[in-house]
Amino acid sequence: MRARAADHLEALSLEIERKLQKALNSNSQRLQLLQQLFADIALKVDDRARDVILSTNDDGIAPVDEREDTRLCFYEILANHFVKVPESGRRILDLIVQLWSQSFAANIFALLFHRWLFEVPLDGKEVSLRYSSALVQGATNVFWIDIQTNTRHFLSLYNYLLEEVALVPDQLSKISVQAGRGLFLLLSRFMLFYDQDHLLASFLEHFPTFPNSFLVGGPADYYVIELTDQLQKLKVEPVLLHYLSRLTILQGLELRMxxxxxxxxxxxxxxxxxxxTYPTRAVRHAAWNTLDLLFPVGRYPRHVISLFFRLLYPWYWPSSCWNFIMTCVKTVYYYILNLIVSSWENMRRPNHQRMHRD
Structure with missing residues (x-):
């Protein structure tokens, strides 16, 4: 069974090598081939393949029933395999280096070799700098794919970079200082999306020093600045609402003015x-709630000023009036419903007590 599992992993490696070689030799189909390869390694592993492949390759991969996303992808298994059998991945790595400037090359590298970069000895600092920069770029690209599709396909990659690299100084020292700073900024932007904000305190403690920190501020300032820039780039409503709902974690942080x-x-x-930004009504309400929670001082003047400016745009009046009427109707409806339920319970309680006495 062990030999069979190893054969399957080697076959997967050879197939990846074949597709990369084909992409290298074909200028016209290069982008399409790399895109297909990226999609293949990001696929979810079905139950039958999982039973075969994980039989000898499960070190470092959490069981599916213990995972946060209950999803195991091929890139996780292959990344673990290339750490155990580095020579199996070196041929693939050489081909990726030759395709370095192509779209999806950095993405494929980040998925397949994020563990290899930190767990396999490298030849020199120049190689480490090149690979670490590609890792940050590739991870940025794949995390944005999750943002655009509102999925968590690359949660395991984020967790590895956060928990086993950023929060472990010995691991972080294996990449260049510049790449380490870029990695922390990257993790700051996507921490709320992947619901890892419970590690924020530890994350800020390990935050690296930046040359312009005397102008910008401390780790909390860098984190909030990156988070603010991320909010302004979000165009997917469910993702934006998710970010706004998680911003309560910022309460108590000491920030510069x-x-x-x-x-x-x-x-x-x-x-x-x-x-x-053209926010929807749900986003506007979520933003108001977050703003009032984080900055309670000046809450009522802000709402009054907002209402005043709202009156300057008559074309918004019909929708505002309609939403106000619907809110009032719902409030009255739920009030009456609650009143009826309470009255019914009060009527039943004496009858129940009388029957109990009899």
Whole structure:
């Protein structure tokens, strides 16, 4: 069984090598072939293949029933395999290096060799710098794919980079200082999306020092600045709502005035309809709730000013009136329903007590 599993993994490696070689030899189909390869290694492993492949390759991979996403992808198994059998991945790595400037090459490298980069000895600092930069770029690309599709296909990659690299100084020292800083900024932008904000305190403690920190501030300032920039780039409503709902983690952080103002301005931009963000009603309400929670001082004046500016745009009046009427109707409906239920329970209680006495 062990030999069979090893044969399956080697066959997968040879197939990846074959597709990369084909992409290298074909200029016209190169992008399509790399895109197909990326999609293949990001696929979920079905139950039959999992039983065969994981029989000898399960070190470092959590059981499916213990995983947060209950999803195991081929890239996780292959990344673990290339750490155990480095020579199996070196041929693939050489081909990826030759395709370095092509789209999806960095993505494929990040998925297949994120463990290899930290767990297999490298030849020199120059090689480490090149690979670590590609890792950050590739991870950025694949995390944005999750953002655009509102999925968590690459959660295991994020968890590895956060828990086993960023929070482990010995591992982080294996890549260049510049790449390490870029990695922390990358993890800052996607921490709320992957629901890892419970590690924020430890993450900020391990935050690297930046040359311009005397101008920007401390780790919390860098984190909030990256998070603010990320919010302004989000276009998928469910993802934006998810971010806004998780921003409560920022309560209690000591920020510079410039950072706090930046975050406040970002949230305020989501509270009014129209440009530049054109938020939906759900986003506007979520932004108001988050803004009032994080910045309670000046809450009521903000709402009054917002209402005043809202009156300057008559074309929003019909929708505002309709939403106000519907909110009032729902409030009255639930109030009456609650009143009826309470009255019914009060009527049943004396009868129940009387029957109990008899």
């Amino acid at each position: 410039s950072t706090s103002t930046r975050l406040k301005a970002c949230l305020y931009s989501f509270t009014s309809p129209g440009g530049p």
